[in-house]
Amino acid sequence: MKSEYDTLLDNYQEIQLLGSINGVLYWDMNTYMPPAAVEHRAKQFQYISQKVHSLIINPEMGVLIEKCDKDSSLNDLQKRNIELLRRTYDERTILPPELVGKLAAQSNKTLEIWKKAKGKSDFQMVLPDLEKLFSLNVKSTTLLAESKGKDDPFDALIDSRDKGFGVKNLTKLFDEVKSFLVPFIKKCEESEVKPDRSFLNRIVSRSNQVQMVEKLAKFLEYDFYSEKAVGNIAEVEHPLTIGGGFKDVRVTVKYHEKNVLSAFLAGAHECGHAIHSIQGKEEWFNQPIYRMSSPSFGESQSRFLENVIASSEEFWSYYYPLFQKDTAGVFNDISMEEFFFALNAVTPGFIRIQADEVNYILHVIIRFEIERDLFAGKIEVKDLPQIWNEKYKEFLGVDVPNDTLGVMQDLHWFSQYYGYFFGYGIGDLISSQLTATMSKDLSDWKTSLQNGKFTPIRQWLETNVHQRGGTLDCLDMVKEITGEELTPKYHVKYLEKKFSSLYHL
Secondary structure, eight states: OOOHHHHHHHHHHHHHHHHHHHHHHHHHHHHTOOGGGHHHHHHHHHHHHHHHHHHHSOHHHHHHHHHHHTOTTOOHHHHHHHHHHHHHHHHHTTSOHHHHHHHHHHHHHHHHHHHHHHHHTOHHHHHHHHHHHHHHHHHHHHHHHHHHTOSOHHHHHHHHHSTTOOHHHHHHHHHHHHHHHHHHHHHHHHOSOOOOOGGGGSOOOHHHHHHHHHHHHHHTTOOSSSTTOOOOEEEOSSOOEEEEETTEEEEEEOOOTTOHHHHHHHHHHHHHHHHHHHTSOGGGTTSGGGSOOOHHHHHHHHHIIIIIITTSHHHHHHHHHHHHHHTTTTTTTSOHHHHHHHHTOOOOOSOGGGOOHHHHHHHHHHHHHHHHHHHTTSSOGGGHHHHHHHHHHHHHOOOOOSSTTTTTSOSGGGTTOTTOTHHHHHHHHHHHHHHHHHHHHOTTHHHHHHTTOOHHHHHHHHHHTGGGTTSSOHHHHHHHHHSSOOOTHHHHHHHHHHHHHHHTO
């Protein structure tokens, strides 16, 4: 006879299965789905979301969780599974199934309209559906805040997304980073050493960029090509990684013929997500502890590959000849040193995913502050373009030319990812702190990279990071791996060392 714990995990497996079906549908919608299928796909998402919600809030689930809570025979990992399931159960039981279904349907409908509106740079085109989507999110987060005993729905949403984080500690961490960034960016801009970035706009055909990203993915040991492949690479409007189930993690990028680095760095970023998921312990797959349920920690893995690896001097000293070949000789007249400086130039701009490492967190802080004020009722959805443009002028000193390069550049607010942006900035902090720890354990990792060997780095991540799954919450996980509380000091030190050298500060 099955124990309550085994029965509970059986129920969870059905939830996981439906989630994987949802992932495949989401991937298809973003890649190859015919435009006319939008309405029906919204119904499919609504059905799956309501079905998953009904399984989670089933009274039997609550009874089983209660019994498991009292089961003294469970080990620590089993108890952690119960803890994670209880969180999901408690948060879901406060949401009416009808609201969950409406959120799923409206989210995907708004996303499709956003794609068209972005292409036309017409925010008004998506505004009515965005207002509906945000209104539904306000309803759900208000219920969430009430259940958590919080006054601020946004604070409750952040805690739900990433346990342990909230408006207060995020503001503190971001303010610490900002106090370093503002004067440091000014120093870089005032330096007499100036990189030439003009050649980065040279045209590289889409077919060459496809080959380029595929070669990079192979170097990073993301298997999309063998007989036992666990993924593939497709093109979408906004790069993201989508899980389709066991050993099925798919990477997507966006190719820009006049901005070859956009697809290259996005490829590295998304491979970071994919490898993180793929390297989890297989025996944990149908358990809550399989993956780190933290956007901040997840983004630390993507930002690690994008910045610490694919934007490093060690990487390019080895990889640049391969890159030149993959881009059909377009950069054959540019030295590695010139290219490396141009890639890492501190240049305030409009686009978050194309931002240099120094300016990047400012993009994140802008979004965090707008979300905070939006949920607090200090601004309205219709005011987003104006507020966005004002903050970009204040933080980065740039005039946003249109809404495609402004408020409509990211899919998050037009989809299901409210209370998510902060994770990208915190991900940078975690990435730098993990790198400091890896440097102690694997002192020659830079030499390995310089020699074209990524395997030791991937294996360190697998053993020390990825296979820990969701056994701890994000802040506890950082302390467990690095021996310290999360601190901005490692990221500040990393940026200061790298960019002071480039700009001769």
